[in-house]
Amino acid sequence: MVRILITNxxxxxxxxxxxxxxxxQDLGEIYVVAPMFQRSASGRAMTLHRPLRAKRINIEGARIAYALDGMPVDCVVFAMARFGKFDLAISGINLGENMSTEITISGTASAAIEAATHDIPSIAISLEVNREKHKFGEGEEIDFSIAKFFLRKVAKAVLTQGMPKSVDMLNVNIPFGANKDTPIKLTRLAKxxxxxxxxxxxxxxxxPYYWIVGTQCPKDILEPGTDMYAVKVERKVSVTPINLDMTAKVELEKIRTHLKL
Incomplete structure (x- = not known):
């Protein structure tokens, strides 16, 4: 039986x-382990300086579900320790898009990355929202039907075909207002x-006290071929293949020469 882990x-x-x-839920046995509380922008943080608490809860369609008072990465580690290996890991469906190299900040993407480091095919999936308040809510007003459609499409493809060679994770972003006919664009990460x-x-x-704030990069500087361009300009679903080896693809001896090491 296919075993699928879902977190966020x-x-x-x-x-x-x-x-x-x-x-x-009809593609395999569903296990859910997710944070008790909102943990956006937690990146690959782990809880190492205090014990973790877990609470069993009921989610219809899941074989078993736990709420963990830790980070998304903790949830993946806990799930594997508790239940063993999984055939597929899903992180999401996230409220708000997760794109560019800033996915290393995202708790959603980082949970999928953590699962991928354990050789579990992994998908992070995020839904663009049109109002800032929705990014940190529970999604009461959000229609997830199209995101569900694309998640199922990509998940079935991975379960059937396996992850492509040299790809450890897929990062999927659904533009606000997409429909079932919205094209899928294979992309690279924007900067x-x-x-x-x-x-x-x-x-x-x-x-004085301080808030870290930010504005999205303007559309006119976005590069074609990137996830940001696909979602923000072309209004397409972006699927970005991620490889965990972040080593620069250069000849190492050239680096030695350049740095005089």
């Missing part, structure tokens, strides 16, 4: 994780998604 970074009560279960800055404010006692 929006938290166990996000409608996106329930949508993922609904999309895949950046946001231009970050720090906003200073003053608390009631006169002390």
């Amino acid at each position: 970074d929006d938290g166990i009560y996000s409608k996106g994780i329930k949508a993922a279960v609904e999309a895949l 950046r998604m946001y231009m970050p800055s720090v906003e200073e404010r003053i608390d009631p006692k006169g002390n």
Whole structure:
């Protein structure tokens, strides 16, 4: 029996994780382990300095589900320790797109990356939302039907064909307003998604405090062929193949010569 792990970074009560279960429940046994709370932008953080607490919960369509008071990466580690190897790992459906090299910040993408390091074919899937408040909510007002359609399509392909050679993970992004006829574009990662800055404010006692904020890169500087261009300009579903070996594809001896090492 095919065993599928589903996790996320929006938290166990996000409608996106329930949508993922609904999309895949007839493809195998579904195991869900996800954070108890919102953990967006947690990257590959792990909980090493305190014990973890797990709570068994009921999610219709899942064989078993746990809420963990840790990070998305913790959830993958916990699931493997508790239940063994999986045939496929899904992280999402995330509220808000996860694109560019900034996927290393994303808890959604990082959970899929963690599973991939254990040789589990992995898919991170995210849905663009049109209002900022939805990115950190539970998705009450969001229609996940199209994201479910594309998740099932990609997951079935991976389960049937296997992951392509030299590909460890697929990062999928669905544009807001997509339909079942929206084309899929194979893409590479854009360099950046946001231009970050720090906003200073003053608390009631006169002390400064700071928020990290950011604005999305303008469309006119996006490169064709990237995930950002596909979603933001072409309004296509982007599927980006990810390889975990981040070593620069150069001759190492040339690096030695260049750096005089």
